[in-house]
Amino acid sequence: MKHWRNFDLQLVGIPLGLVFFSVLVLFAISRWPTSGVSISTPVHQALYAVIGLALMFFLTNFDYRLLRSLSLPMYLFAIALLGVVLVLGHSAYGATRWINLGILPLQPSEPAKLFLVVLLAKFFADREERMGSLSTLAISLVLVVVPAAMVLIQPDLGTSAVFFAIWVGMALMAGMPTRYLASLGVAVIALLPIVWHFMGTVKRFQYTQDRLLIFLDPQKDPLGSGYNVIHSLITVGSGGFLGHWFSAGTQSQLGLLRVEDKDFIFSVIAEQIGFVGILLLFAVFVTLLMRIARVSFMAADTYGRLLATGILSMLMFQIFVNVGMNIGLMPVTGIPLPLLSYGGSSLITTLASFGILQSILLRHQKLVFAAG
Numbered sequence: 001m002k003h004w005r006n007f008d009l010q011l012v013g014i015p016l017g018l019v020f021f022s023v024l025v026l027f028a029i030s031r032w033p034t035s036g037v038s039i040s041t042p043v044h045q046a047l048y049a050v051i052g053l054a055l056m057f058f059l060t061n062f063d064y065r066l067l068r069s070l071s072l073p074m075y076l077f078a079i080a081l082l083g084v085v086l087v088l089g090h091s092a093y094g095a096t097r098w099i100n101l102g103i104l105p106l107q108p109s110e111p112a113k114l115f116l117v118v119l120l121a122k123f124f125a126d127r128e129e130r131m132g133s134l135s136t137l138a139i140s141l142v143l144v145v146v147p148a149a150m151v152l153i154q155p156d157l158g159t160s161a162v163f164f165a166i167w168v169g170m171a172l173m174a175g176m177p178t179r180y181l182a183s184l185g186v187a188v189i190a191l192l193p194i195v196w197h198f199m200g201t202v203k204r205f206q207y208t209q210d211r212l213l214i215f216l217d218p219q220k221d222p223l224g225s226g227y228n229v230i231h232s233l234i235t236v237g238s239g240g241f242l243g244h245w246f247s248a249g250t251q252s253q254l255g256l257l258r259v260e261d262k263d264f265i266f267s268v269i270a271e272q273i274g275f276v277g278i279l280l281l282f283a284v285f286v287t288l289l290m291r292i293a294r295v296s297f298m299a300a301d302t303y304g305r306l307l308a309t310g311i312l313s314m315l316m317f318q319i320f321v322n323v324g325m326n327i328g329l330m331p332v333t334g335i336p337l338p339l340l341s342y343g344g345s346s347l348i349t350t351l352a353s354f355g356i357l358q359s360i361l362l363r364h365q366k367l368v369f370a371a372g
Contacts, residue, residue, distance in 0.1 A: 006361050008295075012056075014288045015354055018339040019049045019347070025269060026261055026342055028246045037261045041342055048104070048344040052351030059355025063363065067356070068303055071119040075143070078115040081108035082150040097154050109151045109159045110345035114353055116147060117166055117310030124174035125303040131175040140167065157208045158333025162317055169313025170306055173296070215331035228264060231257045232326050235267040243274025261342040263334055266326040289316055295357045300364040308360055311353045 026042040029035050067074075085099060085108055098105045120143060127136045148163040171181065199205040218226035235257050238244075260268045270278050289312060296308035315338050322337040324330030336346045 006364065007060075007358060008291060008361055010287070010291050011295075011354055011357055011361075014284060014291070015339055015351060016053075018284065018288075019045075019052075019351075022265075022340045022342070023049070025265065025272070025340070028272075029261055029268060035260070036258070037342075041261055044344070045342055045347070048347045049351070051104075051344075052348040055348060056351045056355035056358075059352055060358040060362065062355075062359055064304060064307060064356055064359040065301075065363075067118050067307075068122045068125075071115075071122040074115040075119040078108065078112035079147060079150070081106070082112060082147060084108070086150065086153060097156055104344045107343070107345035109147075109154075109156060110343075110349040111352075112147050112151070113159070113162055113166065113314055114311075114349050114356075116144065116163060117170070117307060117314065117353075119143060120167065120170050121303050121306035121310060124170060124306055125301075128174070128302055132177055137176065137180050140171065152205075155205055155208045156334060157211070157331075158321060158335040161321070161333070162314060162335065165317035166310050166313045169316075170310045173306060173309040174302075211333070212331050215325075215328075218328075228258055229325075229328060229332060232264050232267040233328050235264075236270040236327055239271040239274045239278075241275050243270075243272050243277055246272055262336060263322070263332065263341070264326060265341050266323055266337050269340070270326070285319055289319075292357060295360050298364050299360050304360040304364070308357055311357060314353070315350070 023042045023046050026037065026045055030037045030039045030041050081099070085096060088099065097109060098107050120140065123140060123143065124131070124136075127133070130136050144163050144167045148160045151163070152160040168181065172178075196209070199209040214220060214226045214229060218229040220226060257264055257267060269281065273281070292308060292312045292315070296305050296312060299305040299308055318335050318338050321330050321333060321335045322341070325332045325335070336343050338350050339347065
């Protein structure tokens, strides 16, 4: 197993460190008297981490090139699961996104993101010489629109946007002409008034429209839809320069911030570790994203390069949006903070993606030698 010398310890160590930190934060939150977070939450998060790590190491040993032939079945399986959610899904926080499996509620949109990466990588790699073709643009968009639309119906605008962020990153890396992307951007902007009117007339999407309006003016409904936006900003600010380090009497510990274990865990962390600690956390995330970018550049084939690019686009967009909505720069969309927010589907999917990245790294030199 000579190729194991290419194993990237940082691509394991950083995610493990972030997950361990997540469990510690969740444990602290669960012990606050006013918290709505159960003491079982950190236990479940640790269990999800074990499952995710097992899957990560399995995929590390699994030749990523074999995913190419499995990409379409994986994609169709994801579509089927998203269909099940619409029929039998469990509702919470105003949306229907989960299939209740007991100890592990499954949110199919999470693995669907990774399955889309696997399929788009194959599609773009197979059409490497035809990236300027309109058929390549059209078919790739259909592949994205189908799961994105099914997720939007739940409704989950944030996760739906992640699908498109993945497509943009992978399309750019694959060499799709920028004029196509620019034209699509103009078309989306032109359609925004129509989409906005549609959201206001369809009851299922009024929830999403309300969130966008609250983003523009949280004080419009300070005790309802704007409550979390207002208190997340207060919570981040209350951390000051050095933070409170889980001492008593702070904003989050008084129970003024809701969903503090999921969407707004960044606000809790910012309050507890302060501005200096958040800068360190950002440095950790940047380092992690740079290591993923390194995998993309080191990949020995187009398929591996596109796989790594898709994973990078997925995680980078989620980090940006989650942090943005915690500090009032983005609307609240329900996107988790990778490796830190509580949630089995998100954590397991993210750790599995690191297994694919390691598989690409472990085999890049082997492929070069074989070609020689």
